[in-house]
Amino acid sequence: MYNYPPKVSEKNIWKTLLKLNSDPIAIISQNFRELGNTYTLNSFLVNKRFVFSRDPELFDYVMRKNQKNYEKSAIQTHVLGKYLGKGLLTNTGKNWLKQRRLVQPNFSTKNIELLHQTMVDEIKATIEDQIKNETIDLYKMTNSLTFNIIAKTLFGNSIDYDQILRISGSITEIQKMFIKEVRKPFLMSWYKVSGQLKKHLQLSDEMRVVFREIILKRQSETGDFNDILQNLLQSRYEDSGEPMAMEQLIDEIIILFVAGHETSANTLAFTLFLIENNESEKQLLVKEINDLGGDFLSLKTLFGNSKTMTIIKEALRLYPPAWIIDRVALEDDSFKDFSWEKGTIVEFLLYDMHRNPVDWEQPKSFLPERFEEEDIKSKPYFPFGNGARYCIGEHFAFMEMILFLRLFYKKHQLEIETKEMKTIALITLRPVELRGKIVLNNFEN
Numbered sequence: 001m002y003n004y005p006p007k008v009s010e011k012n013i014w015k016t017l018l019k020l021n022s023d024p025i026a027i028i029s030q031n032f033r034e035l036g037n038t039y040t041l042n043s044f045l046v047n048k049r050f051v052f053s054r055d056p057e058l059f060d061y062v063m064r065k066n067q068k069n070y071e072k073s074a075i076q077t078h079v080l081g082k083y084l085g086k087g088l089l090t091n092t093g094k095n096w097l098k099q100r101r102l103v104q105p106n107f108s109t110k111n112i113e114l115l116h117q118t119m120v121d122e123i124k125a126t127i128e129d130q131i132k133n134e135t136i137d138l139y140k141m142t143n144s145l146t147f148n149i150i151a152k153t154l155f156g157n158s159i160d161y162d163q164i165l166r167i168s169g170s171i172t173e174i175q176k177m178f179i180k181e182v183r184k185p186f187l188m189s190w191y192k193v194s195g196q197l198k199k200h201l202q203l204s205d206e207m208r209v210v211f212r213e214i215i216l217k218r219q220s221e222t223g224d225f226n227d228i229l230q231n232l233l234q235s236r237y238e239d240s241g242e243p244m245a246m247e248q249l250i251d252e253i254i255i256l257f258v259a260g261h262e263t264s265a266n267t268l269a270f271t272l273f274l275i276e277n278n279e280s281e282k283q284l285l286v287k288e289i290n291d292l293g294g295d296f297l298s299l300k301t302l303f304g305n306s307k308t309m310t311i312i313k314e315a316l317r318l319y320p321p322a323w324i325i326d327r328v329a330l331e332d333d334s335f336k337d338f339s340w341e342k343g344t345i346v347e348f349l350l351y352d353m354h355r356n357p358v359d360w361e362q363p364k365s366f367l368p369e370r371f372e373e374e375d376i377k378s379k380p381y382f383p384f385g386n387g388a389r390y391c392i393g394e395h396f397a398f399m400e401m402i403l404f405l406r407l408f409y410k411k412h413q414l415e416i417e418t419k420e421m422k423t424i425a426l427i428t429l430r431p432v433e434l435r436g437k438i439v440l441n442n443f444e445n
């Protein structure tokens, strides 16, 4: 009936299923090498068929050309959605489209650029705070930095650091629970009877209370507020002219926190590691910052194909935080010689697409200059996704990351202690650790 791509053999299914928990990228990649760019895994554990792929053409077909036939899997819409609500990342169908049309304009280049000063202030404060004359956890630093940036660009001074800490604590706990549910779904009854599920749903409720208070207070105030909340409150649906309902607004805010901090934090940590291990690139970066003089933070120098930009793009190629993207087929479908039944889950491994030697020369090397080549647009490079659900925060992310690197290398140096980059692929791909000491330059740049 259906012509599924080559299957993981009976013999290798157990090995694959076990390793999907402990080291998913290694086993998924190994299967590509053995079975080709697209293969099938029948998982008896969850009674579902998975098609894994690193074929850019199939990715384009599913994400763009035939995207109407594909939806996000229940892992995001239900498992994560029950804690985080139905914001853009966890929403589907008509409701998603309606929300996307309302929320996306708030992330236009023009609107994001208005947040420049807020980002600069947060970055300066974080770096100052971390100069301690001792080794610190740099990944923790990039995490709290990007969390504070999203909090302050969303709420301005309407949120205080105590509230930020509480929300960040709740989101971290919820993410841990989510990972447990995804990795060990067969323990679901235990999560229920042991009270873990309830405890995490309560955390979610508590978080919503904080957001509701902030929003209600804002609605009672008058004045000029330069933040995303103000824009979201002023946004109107095209058809009805109505604003967003309170609970939907809270859903969107929670998603912005979740989608908008860890991805950038991971990228910054990977980028720092790569810069510190590539002396010539570091020199070029510092030279660029110095050559820009007083313009090193100005909007007109931020978004061109600068050294700072190509370094980040290359870090995102080697270590895409969204290392895997999934979709479920709503109806039976076929692509080239293959066909599959509705309900099949298609998993795209961006990590492997970005490192496939067929497309990339020296795929494992850190070579930012490849992003200056003419043919770069034809390469399979999708750190921010593809098609209708493309990341709305790309411009925001580049702005905060470029500002951070420029401010950091303008006046500081890093004595990095982590010698080898070990990664862990959970919801996002992140470093296991990154430790080092920040020191002030003893010369003024």
Ligand code: HEM
Binding pocket: 088, 089, 100, 150, 255, 256, 259, 260, 261, 263, 264, 267, 320, 321, 322, 325, 326, 382, 383, 384, 385, 386, 388, 389, 390, 391, 392, 393, 394, 396, 397
């Ligand atoms: C380096 C940083 C980032 C990376 C690598 C990244 C990556 C991605 C990817 C791959 C998707 C698509 C997922 C899919 O199709 O299944 C996505 C969606 C999304 N991202 Fe980002 N992201 C980053 C930063 C941000 C930031 C800073 C924000 C917000 C401030 C944000 C908000 C979102 C939202 C709301 C969605 C869902 C869009 C939708 O489904 O309509 N992201 N991101």
